[in-house]
Amino acid sequence: MRRRDVLRGVAAATAVFPAPAVRSAYAQTAKPLVIGGSVPLTGAAAETGLNVNNGYITAASYLNDVLGGVEIAGEKYRIELKLFDDASDPARATTLIQRQLDDGTNFFLGSFGSNIVLPTAAITERAKKPMVQTGGGADAIFTRGFKYVFGMFPRATRQFAPAAALFKSLKPAPQTYSVIYTNDAFSKTAGEGVRLACDAAGLKRIETYELPAKVTDVSSVLASVRSKTPDILVCVMHDQDSLLIARQMVATNTNVKLLFQGLGPQLASFREALGKYSEGLCCSTYWDEAVPYKDKFFGDAKKFAQYYRTKFTRPIAYHVAGAAACIETYVMAMQAAKSIKPEAVRDALAKADFETMYARIKFTPDGDGDALLLGGMIGQVQKGKLETIFPGEARTAEPVYPTPTWDKKA
Amino acid sequence: MSLVVQTLADGLVLGGIYALAAVGFSLIFGVLHVINLSHGILVLIGAYLALVTSQALGVDPLLTIPAVMAVLFGAGYAYQRLLIQRAVDRSPLGSMLLTFGVALMLQNIMIWVFSPDMKSITPSYAFASFSVAGITFDAVRVSALAASLVLLLCLALLLKFSPLGRVIRATAQQTLAAQLCGVNVKHVYALTFAVSAAFAGAAGIVIGVILPFSPADEALWTMNAFVVVVLGGVGSPAGALLGGLLLGIVNTLTAQYVGPSFPNVTMFLLLVLLLLVRPNGLLGNAFSASR
Numbered sequence A: 001m002r003r004r005d006v007l008r009g010v011a012a013a014t015a016v017f018p019a020p021a022v023r024s025a026y027a028q029t030a031k032p033l034v035i036g037g038s039v040p041l042t043g044a045a046a047e048t049g050l051n052v053n054n055g056y057i058t059a060a061s062y063l064n065d066v067l068g069g070v071e072i073a074g075e076k077y078r079i080e081l082k083l084f085d086d087a088s089d090p091a092r093a094t095t096l097i098q099r100q101l102d103d104g105t106n107f108f109l110g111s112f113g114s115n116i117v118l119p120t121a122a123i124t125e126r127a128k129k130p131m132v133q134t135g136g137g138a139d140a141i142f143t144r145g146f147k148y149v150f151g152m153f154p155r156a157t158r159q160f161a162p163a164a165a166l167f168k169s170l171k172p173a174p175q176t177y178s179v180i181y182t183n184d185a186f187s188k189t190a191g192e193g194v195r196l197a198c199d200a201a202g203l204k205r206i207e208t209y210e211l212p213a214k215v216t217d218v219s220s221v222l223a224s225v226r227s228k229t230p231d232i233l234v235c236v237m238h239d240q241d242s243l244l245i246a247r248q249m250v251a252t253n254t255n256v257k258l259l260f261q262g263l264g265p266q267l268a269s270f271r272e273a274l275g276k277y278s279e280g281l282c283c284s285t286y287w288d289e290a291v292p293y294k295d296k297f298f299g300d301a302k303k304f305a306q307y308y309r310t311k312f313t314r315p316i317a318y319h320v321a322g323a324a325a326c327i328e329t330y331v332m333a334m335q336a337a338k339s340i341k342p343e344a345v346r347d348a349l350a351k352a353d354f355e356t357m358y359a360r361i362k363f364t365p366d367g368d369g370d371a372l373l374l375g376g377m378i379g380q381v382q383k384g385k386l387e388t389i390f391p392g393e394a395r396t397a398e399p400v401y402p403t404p405t406w407d408k409k410a
Numbered sequence B: 001m002s003l004v005v006q007t008l009a010d011g012l013v014l015g016g017i018y019a020l021a022a023v024g025f026s027l028i029f030g031v032l033h034v035i036n037l038s039h040g041i042l043v044l045i046g047a048y049l050a051l052v053t054s055q056a057l058g059v060d061p062l063l064t065i066p067a068v069m070a071v072l073f074g075a076g077y078a079y080q081r082l083l084i085q086r087a088v089d090r091s092p093l094g095s096m097l098l099t100f101g102v103a104l105m106l107q108n109i110m111i112w113v114f115s116p117d118m119k120s121i122t123p124s125y126a127f128a129s130f131s132v133a134g135i136t137f138d139a140v141r142v143s144a145l146a147a148s149l150v151l152l153l154c155l156a157l158l159l160k161f162s163p164l165g166r167v168i169r170a171t172a173q174q175t176l177a178a179q180l181c182g183v184n185v186k187h188v189y190a191l192t193f194a195v196s197a198a199f200a201g202a203a204g205i206v207i208g209v210i211l212p213f214s215p216a217d218e219a220l221w222t223m224n225a226f227v228v229v230v231l232g233g234v235g236s237p238a239g240a241l242l243g244g245l246l247l248g249i250v251n252t253l254t255a256q257y258v259g260p261s262f263p264n265v266t267m268f269l270l271l272v273l274l275l276l277v278r279p280n281g282l283l284g285n286a287f288s289a290s291r
Helices: A002-014 A020-027 A046-066 A090-102 A114-126 A161-169 A185-200 A219-227 A239-251 A268-278 A301-311 A318-337 A342-350 B002-032 B039-057 B061-090 B094-114 B139-161 B163-173 B175-180 B185-210 B215-232 B237-257 B263-277
Strands: A031-039 A070-072 A075-085 A107-109 A131-133 A149-151 A176-182 A204-211 A232-236 A258-261 A282-285 A377-382 A385-390 B129-132 B135-138
Touching: A031 A046, A031 A090, A031 A318, A046 A075, A046 A301, A046 A318, A070 A318, A090 A114, A107 A318, A114 A131, A114 A149, A114 A185, A131 A318, A161 A185, A161 A282, A161 A377, A161 A385, A176 A185, A185 A204, A185 A232, A204 A219, A219 A239, A219 B002, A219 B237, A232 A239, A239 A258, A239 A268, A239 B139, A282 A385, A301 A318, A318 A342, B002 B039, B002 B061, B002 B135, B002 B139, B002 B163, B002 B185, B002 B215, B002 B237, B039 B061, B039 B094, B039 B185, B039 B215, B061 B094, B061 B139, B061 B185, B094 B215, B135 B139, B139 B163, B139 B185, B139 B237, B163 B175, B163 B185, B175 B185, B215 B237, B215 B263, B237 B263
Parallel strands: A031 A075, A031 A107, A107 A131, A131 A149, A176 A204, A176 A232, A232 A258, A258 A282
Antiparallel strands: A070 A075, A282 A377, A377 A385, B129 B135
């Protein structure tokens, strides 16, 4: 079934949809509204790239096929996505974006991965064309004075504030932490964010470990963690590296009171690979089907998830919802601006305060997501399920702290 | 003191796995003079085949080694005879470009078939560990190391004592003389490639047991194999073992005493130094004696 998902995603992403037969029906009533971009459907970032791609397709398909298009300034439009596979390669992505700009595309969606979003955003910025994205959180995207780039997350150094607030509220209060991150654009700035947030929360930092971008062994790092054991170990890196660390921690019986892994435990495949050892692991999560927001188009998050499942069998993830919200945000900004001129839409995006099934969308003056409204929730694996333990208003379970040692989970 | 020993032990375990992952690359380079840039993808095919087979049959992934090796032996033979040999016949660089292209295509096919999601093979002992004299060993890595050493020994014995090994060595050392003695050189090249592909597949199983993997990882294993071969020398399991162990120990010692972000720096520094000082690797070219 997954193979079918990938094929469907690739076909849909590289084609201009809706299909020709349907398009002829639309053509009589709706004008095309082209939104371009690239997504990593192959290469290192493909796993999450596919989620982002599926989110874009879900929203565009719903707006076109179910709602019959969107109305902007009295005109009916259908969304035409022109998304291409950038193969997780920044050089290829920039070429694709430049080509679309040359072809006259005015609006862009982001790829996945700060290393791709940053150079592509620089190109769209120069051309004064808006980009709304859910795949790049590195600070560099939002600190260069770009005016046309908007992100669905707070910048990386601000993303850890909710987790630090959770740590502060735990009983007995944790005193120390160590942080591990990999040497890539996102993880490095996220690691800096962990340090800033945890230091501000009064936790004492024991050690900071920087790993290469691709990790094959962490035994020496874990030996150091065993000799200088913190209360909380925070790992900010991609899910594959998170899994390697968790597996080696179990195998070498390296215990901490709480293991926080930025990316990983959100995924069912990750929890499955670790089995009962995934109990108690914490992670950031930005969306859940149970979030209470109302949505102008889908109704709410549950209805969005239902529609997604009619199109894809791939499990839903927060990047899917974030990507769909990018398109919704574009449409609502165009409706607010009563225009599809890039400058007018950019100004409307800067003033955005829209409720969607993903979150309430509001950007900072630098273009990243508002830290409170678009900041993360904290999840913890409890009885094999990811429960929300922070913030209090979204809580589905009480936090477990300290978590049992690995041998007690066996 | 115990930290030094622990670090060395971790390095040896990691190095044994690097060695197995590189031995096929080394053999192809030594005998066919082909830089096989699709080596990493053969490693990953082994990992995916083991995942599918062990899940379908409910057996330990290491028990799938013979079956996976057999499949890759056949595929490797056909790949060499039908594609690589034709490229070699036309231009010396053609084979490198061809293997690069094949790696890209196979990577995308794997994404279609298995999705780009990370996978992991989790045997029953995946999380077990044991201690000897205060040194903690990760059971799954030790079993992977044991499997690597056994396979490397088997390959060394095959090359040294079997009729196939003798023919491979003869062809690598004096291709024309072997041809004059009636050896079908193209067949031997294909057999060598088949053996190498089989060992790449076996390495994939061992790697899949200890590390999560996805189709995007193929370049990593081609690059590691390249470094191991430059360090240890071309064409022999002993060279691959020496290069692999050296790489593993350098990795863990650097991570422990210089910083976890520096293993790649020292790895490539060592590579450059060795290329300057001893370009044929520490053990030299195993087949160069009578060239």
